[in-house]
Amino acid sequence: xxxxxxxxxxxxxxxxxxxxxxxxxxxxxxxxxxxxxxxxxxxxxxxxxxxxxxxxxxxxxxxxxxxxxxxxxxxxxxxxxxxxxxxxxxxxxxxxxxxxxxxxxxxxxxxxxxxxxxxxxxxxxxxxxxxxxxxxxxxxxxxxxxxxxxxxxxxxxxxxxxxxxxxxxxxxxxxxxxxxxxxxxxxxxxxxxxxxxxxxxxxxxxxxxxxxxxxxxxxxxxxxxxxxxxxxxxxxxxxxxxxxxxxxxxxxxxxxxxxxxxxxxxxxxxxxxxxxxxxxxxxxxxxxxxxxxxxxxxxxxxxxxxxxxxxxxxxxxx
Amino acid sequence: xxxxxxxxxxxxxxxxxxxxxxxxxxxxxxxxxxxxxxxxxxxxxxxxxxxxxxxxxxxxxxxxxxxxxxxxxxxxxxxxxxxxxxxxxxxxxxxxxxxxxxxxxxxxxxxxxxxxxxxxxxxxxxxxxxxxxxxxxxxxxxxxxxxxxxxxxxxxxxxxxxxxxxxxxxxxxxxxxxxxxxxxxxxxxxxxxxxxxxxxxxxxxxxxxxxxxxxxxxxxxxxxxxxxxxxxxxxxxxxxxxxxxxxxxxxxxxxxxxxxxxxxxxxxxxxxxxxxxxxxxxxxxxxxxxxxxxxxxxxxxxxxxxxxxxxxxxxxxxxxxxxxxxxxxxxxxxxxxxxxxxxxxxxxxxxxxxxxxxxxxxx
Numbered sequence: 001x002x003x004x005x006x007x008x009x010x011x012x013x014x015x016x017x018x019x020x021x022x023x024x025x026x027x028x029x030x031x032x033x034x035x036x037x038x039x040x041x042x043x044x045x046x047x048x049x050x051x052x053x054x055x056x057x058x059x060x061x062x063x064x065x066x067x068x069x070x071x072x073x074x075x076x077x078x079x080x081x082x083x084x085x086x087x088x089x090x091x092x093x094x095x096x097x098x099x100x101x102x103x104x105x106x107x108x109x110x111x112x113x114x115x116x117x118x119x120x121x122x123x124x125x126x127x128x129x130x131x132x133x134x135x136x137x138x139x140x141x142x143x144x145x146x147x148x149x150x151x152x153x154x155x156x157x158x159x160x161x162x163x164x165x166x167x168x169x170x171x172x173x174x175x176x177x178x179x180x181x182x183x184x185x186x187x188x189x190x191x192x193x194x195x196x197x198x199x200x201x202x203x204x205x206x207x208x209x210x211x212x213x214x215x216x217x218x219x220x221x222x223x224x225x226x227x228x229x230x231x232x233x234x235x236x237x238x239x240x241x242x243x244x245x246x247x248x249x250x251x252x253x254x255x256x257x258x259x260x261x262x263x264x265x266x267x268x269x270x271x272x273x274x275x276x277x278x279x280x281x282x283x284x285x286x287x288x289x290x291x292x293x294x295x296x297x298x299x300x301x302x303x304x305x306x307x308x309x310x311x312x313x314x315x316x317x318x
Numbered sequence: 319x320x321x322x323x324x325x326x327x328x329x330x331x332x333x334x335x336x337x338x339x340x341x342x343x344x345x346x347x348x349x350x351x352x353x354x355x356x357x358x359x360x361x362x363x364x365x366x367x368x369x370x371x372x373x374x375x376x377x378x379x380x381x382x383x384x385x386x387x388x389x390x391x392x393x394x395x396x397x398x399x400x401x402x403x404x405x406x407x408x409x410x411x412x413x414x415x416x417x418x419x420x421x422x423x424x425x426x427x428x429x430x431x432x433x434x435x436x437x438x439x440x441x442x443x444x445x446x447x448x449x450x451x452x453x454x455x456x457x458x459x460x461x462x463x464x465x466x467x468x469x470x471x472x473x474x475x476x477x478x479x480x481x482x483x484x485x486x487x488x489x490x491x492x493x494x495x496x497x498x499x500x501x502x503x504x505x506x507x508x509x510x511x512x513x514x515x516x517x518x519x520x521x522x523x524x525x526x527x528x529x530x531x532x533x534x535x536x537x538x539x540x541x542x543x544x545x546x547x548x549x550x551x552x553x554x555x556x557x558x559x560x561x562x563x564x565x566x567x568x569x570x571x572x573x574x575x576x577x578x579x580x581x582x583x584x585x586x587x588x589x590x591x592x593x594x595x596x597x598x599x600x601x602x603x604x605x606x607x608x609x610x611x612x613x614x615x616x617x618x619x620x621x622x623x624x625x626x627x628x629x630x631x632x633x634x635x636x637x638x639x640x641x642x643x644x645x646x647x648x649x650x651x652x653x654x655x656x657x658x659x660x661x662x663x664x665x666x667x668x669x670x671x672x673x674x675x676x677x678x679x680x681x
Contacts (some may be wrong), residue, residue, distance in 0.1 A: 057523045078526065087523035093516040110524045164523075218641075 002301050010162055010193040011056060016065035018051050025051040027216040028065070033195055033209075034096070036188045040207030040224075041197035042303060047213040049197035050090060053166050056195065057087045070161055083111070086160035090167045091148045096140025100131050100150055103139050104157060111158035125153040129183065145176030152183060154224050156192070163187065165196040169203065170214050181206055201299045210299075214307040224299055231297040238266035240283070240290035249286040251278060258304040264291060268292075269301050319340045333649055340596055367447060367619045369416040370397035370408055375424035380644045383436065383459060387418060392454050405439060409477055410647045411423070411654065412639055415441045415619055416451055434473035442476035442585065443646040445487045446617040478563075486561070489554035490641040491614040494576065494634050496550060497543055498608050504542075505584025506597035508535050514593055528676050536581050543577035544570065564644035568651040572644060572658070576637040581635065582668035589675040608634040636660040 011033035018026040018284040033039045041049045048310030056059040056069060067074040072081045094103045100121060108118040126132040129149040134142065139150060148168060155163060165184075169177045179201065184194055196207070204210055205224050212220040212227075220227055240246050243266040247259050250268065257269040257278070270279070276292045283290045355600045373380050388395050393416050399405055405417040419437040421427065427435040433658035436459070440451040451474050459471040478486075489499065509532065521531060547570065554560035562569060583604065591597035609615060611625055612634035618626065629635045636657035643657075 059519065059522050082523060085523065087520070089516060089519050093520035096515070107524070110521075110526050112525070168421045183527060255383045 007035055008259035010037075010070060011039075012066075012068040013056075014066045016052070016055065016067060018055060018060065019063045020046075024216050026062075028053070029216075029218050031211065031221075033193060033218070035193050036191065036205045037209055038184060038188055038194045038196065040210045041195065041213060042199065042201075042204045042206045042210055043197075043213035044199065044307065046215070048216040049213055050166050053087075053164050053195065053197055053212070057085055057164050058082065058165050059087075075174045078272065083158065083160045086163040088151050088155040088163070088165045088168050090170065092139075092151060092171075094139050094147075094151060094154055097138060098251075099136050099138055100142070101126070101135040101180055103150065104154060107154050107157050107212045113158065115246065121157055121231060128186075129153045129305065133215045144171040145179075147171060148172050148176065148180060149183075150174060153182070156187065163192055165194065167197050167199070167228070169198070169200065177203070188294055202301065203301075212306045219306040220302065226301060227302045228297045231305060233269045233271050233301065235273075235295040235297055235301050236270060236276065237293045237295045238268055238283075238290050239293060240266070240288055245286070246283055246288050246290055249283055250279065253282060255279075257308060258301075267295065269304055328637050340599060357369075365391045365620065366382075366383045366394050367392060367415040367450065367617075368396050368403055368413060369393035369418060370399050370414045371395050372399050372402070372405060373418075373420045373490075374400075374422045379427055379428070380420045380424050384418060384420070387454065387457060390454065390457065392450055393418070409439070409441055410643070410649045412441075412643055412647070412649070415444065415447045415617070416454075428471070431471075434471060436472045437475050438472060439475045439477055441647075442478045443490075443612075444488055444617050446620060448476065450620075455638075486558070486646065489550065489558060489560040490645045491612075491638055492554075493547055493550045493573065493641055494612070494637040495609060495614055496546055497573070497577060497637075498580055498634050499521060499605060500546065501539055501543055501580035502584045502587065502604060503598065503601040505536050505539055505581050506587040506591060506601050507538075509585065509588035510591045510594050510597040532585060532672075536585065539581055540574070540577055543580075544573065547573045551568070554596050560645070562645050563648040564650065569641065569644045572637065572640040572651060574663045575665075576633060576640070579633040579665045579668075582665045582672070586668045586672045586675075589672050608632045611635065613638050621654045631664075633661055633664050636664075 009032040011031060013029055013031040016026060016029040016031075017024065028082055029048075029052065033059065041052065043049050051060065053063050055067060055074070058081060061075050069081055069208055070084050072078075085268060095106070098106065099119060102123045104125065105118065113121060113235070124134055129152065131153065133147060134146060140149065142150060148171070152168070155165075169180055172180065177200075184196070188194060196203075198204055206214045207224060210220070210222065210224050210227060222230070228296055238246055238250070243261050246266050247261060250256055250266075255275045257271060260267050261271075268279075280290055280292050354365040371384055373384060384395070387393060395418070397404075397408060397414060399408070399417075402419075405414075405419070408414045411416065417439040419439055420435075421437075424435055437457055438451050441447050455472040455474045457472065469578075485654045512521070512531070512535070529612070547658050551560075551562065551569075555562075587597060587604070591600055607628065611621065612618075612632055613629070614634065618629060618635070621629065639657040640651070640654050643654050644651065
């Protein structure tokens, strides 16, 4: 927590837990999301991203903890919140057997927009998300990127103050993803706060603030830049002609956090400085001549380092 | 093809089946249910038909004959009446299927043997009742040995369906059966589809309430149901000259009440089913007893008591009473109020259970 932002948070979560029977999906989570932030949830599958998002929009009731969204307490004031909240589900959840315009019309009616406003809003959104040509096409026949643009249009139709996006780009090509993120920044410019879950590093890097979740725990929470600067380990590039064998040798060596082959070279994350020498000696002993070059930290390093640390027993027991 | 691979698949299927308790229950449940239901319900040897007796002769011999007819157990003499109007009224309300009428000149007729001495007035809107009445008419009347072959001592008079045409019996019941099939199945599937396709997750985050959603999805089916009623009525009239003897408006009102009952059953099933396929399975599971026990296939009076109790729980049983009463016997809707009330209670119970279950399943 930096505490330098004195505006009231849009989302304020304290000690949030969710249990499904014996499974603890989310464990005593604390979160503050401030206005106009694009706040990212980064985590592997099953880390509790979707569960947290669902609790934040009132879909799921928490087992314990406090949630305040847009000044409203959840789950008590969930109904009032729904008018000011947009939620885009992980899987396409509009009606496949309705056309683009029919889907938007349906949502407008659900949100109680006036007839005049509905017409105006639909034209506006069709235009902004390049759907005008497709307005009479059935939603089920759209491409992945088109479906996603329609889903975003549906989620912002009623001009919500807060937009929750659950892995919005999982079925979308890179070009569409880039366009999609531009649309998100357009929305924050207009005053919307966005909470987005993802498991893409390039997307996580675009967020103004990032929370890394691992098995229901919050393991990192800061801006991507500061997270990279504060990386506990050091990335090294292992340059050699037999990267696969080098990887086998280096695996399970003390101090090695992670290894990944990148093209013809091997990228390695180690705990601290001074490990280059023993590691290159270990390689030489295995008959591999290698040069270990320090590399700049990226978000994947942060992610790998954060999610491998043993559980620290912070926070009260559920 | 490898035997091991195939066996692995068999094992996997068995494991899945063991975990899918519904399918498992139905694999066992349907044959058991069919066996039990058919075993009891296909009983053309009908007994205990409700009957009234109108003994205008009231002599020793007439009383003896009535006692002998009752001893066959085919009829139960629940009512003793004095006038033909009372017979009309009881049959119109569905209280009796048969009336035994002995004329004032019963003794004279017996002795002369030129005219039937006894009339069996039969509710012709039920085929099986007709058949058993014809059987009863072959009962040997004592002291009538000298009867000529042309004139039987017992005459059967068919009320409501003098020509004994099958469509007249089936078409009203068919309205109920068709509504049962479509209303229950369609609502259950339509509601589950929303959940299965993920639409529900999106909708929950909007201001739509569960009841708005349910009612909004169910209401179109009320219209569809009324259209189905119209189609059956028009075709019945046109192809088989099936009459609507009572009020058309009351017939539609009765259908509307039944449609609501069936929709509420569909809504209830949708709270149990996790997929559209399961919803379909459950809907079929409820059709079977409705079609077999409601009186559509076999006369209600001929079923054993346990089956009758079960049948009283089914909406189709009550609707058949309404629709046959109004269409064939010119009964007024209010005369048939117990059936109407039963449908109302069924609807309320189903909806309350569905509400209770929806609240629970929020989490």
